[in-house]
Amino acid sequence: xxxxxxxxxxxxxxxxxxxxxxxxxxxxxxxxxxxxxxxxxxxxxxxxxxxxxxxxxxxxxxxxxxxxxxxxxxxxxxxxxxxxxxxxxxxxxxxxxxxxxxxxxxxxxxxxxxxxxxxxxxxxxxxxxxxxxxxxxxxxxxxxxxxxxxxxxxxxxxxxxxxxxxxxxxxxxxxxxxxxxxxxxxxxxxxxxxxxxxxxxxxxxxxxxxxxxxxxxxxxxxxxxxxxxxxxxxxxxxxxxxxxxx
Numbered sequence: 104x105x106x107x108x109x110x111x112x113x114x115x116x117x118x119x120x121x122x123x124x125x126x127x128x129x130x131x132x133x134x135x136x137x138x139x140x141x142x143x144x145x146x147x148x149x150x151x152x153x154x155x156x157x158x159x160x161x162x163x164x165x166x167x168x169x170x171x172x173x174x175x176x177x178x179x180x181x182x183x184x185x186x187x188x189x190x191x192x193x194x195x196x197x198x199x200x201x202x203x204x205x206x207x208x209x210x211x212x213x214x215x216x217x218x219x220x221x222x223x224x225x226x227x228x229x230x231x232x233x234x235x236x237x238x239x240x241x242x243x244x245x246x247x248x249x250x251x252x253x254x255x256x257x258x259x260x261x262x263x264x265x266x267x268x269x270x271x272x273x274x275x276x277x278x279x280x281x282x283x284x285x286x287x288x289x290x291x292x293x294x295x296x297x298x299x300x301x302x303x304x305x306x307x308x309x310x311x312x313x314x315x316x317x318x319x320x321x322x323x324x325x326x327x328x329x330x331x332x333x334x335x336x337x338x339x340x341x342x343x344x345x346x347x348x349x
Contacts, residue, residue, distance in 0.1 A: 105165065105167050106127075107161040108169075109135075110284055112140035113285070113343045113344075114252060114284040115172030116288075116348065121307030121308050126325060133344075135331075135333045137339070139153060139334065141250070143222060144219070144246065168318070170193050174219070176194070177194030178222050191318065198309040198310045199306055202312060211238055213276040215243065216228045216232075216240065216241065216279075222244075228280060228282055248262075248265065248286060263292070263296070270296065270297075277301060280304045
């Protein structure tokens with residue numbers, strides 16, 4: 104199978120990493136809208152418009168499946184994308200919720216949801232988890248992590264200060280939903296900040312599990328060919344891909 108992976112920038116490479124490790128697809132076409140990142144500060148109509156433009160890009164590649172490796176797009180544009188596409192379109196929110204259910208059985212466990220302002224304001228994670236009976240939810244927009252990741256900053260003093268800013272008054276949660284695919288790139292720093300205690304719910308791992316259960320996608324045991332495209336600075340995308348994907 105040939106799969107498309109779309110993200111607002113480089114963060115979707117965290118999903119690509121999981122797809123490659125599990126050898127789910129023979130070919131991956133990745134497109135990052137790096138010229139207009141971040142999406143999390145934009146209004147829903149703009150997010151939908153940008154997403155439909157990305158769909159036109161993927162229509163040139165005869166893909167079998169499209170993965171939306173962006174929580175903001177998954178929150179606001181998934182319905183429209185599914186209406187227009189002639190292949191299945193999978194977002195990351197539903198897989199993330201399912202992964203949380205599998206990992207955390209206690210409904211009174213402390214769950215921290217972090218993401219862009221648009222994703223948090225959409226209430227998609229919060230309302231779905233409340234509907235499943237989870238009662239101890241904290242949702243924080245942490246959009247300033249996105250430009251740090253886009254700059255290739257995955258650790259260090261700047262990131263530590265940013266985490267202090269966001270999490271200073273917060274108790275250590277039992278689990279953290281990384282509600283932006285940029286955030287797995289700073290997962291080590293996040294885990295260390297909270298003393299290694301929280302369970303991190305990673306969109307890449309969640310989507311692999313979801314594809315197997317819902318879409319019936321199984322490992323091909325073949326080497327994956329990856330093609331990288333970007334609306335701007337594709338060399339910057341390739342540099343981060345080389346560092347992250349080895």
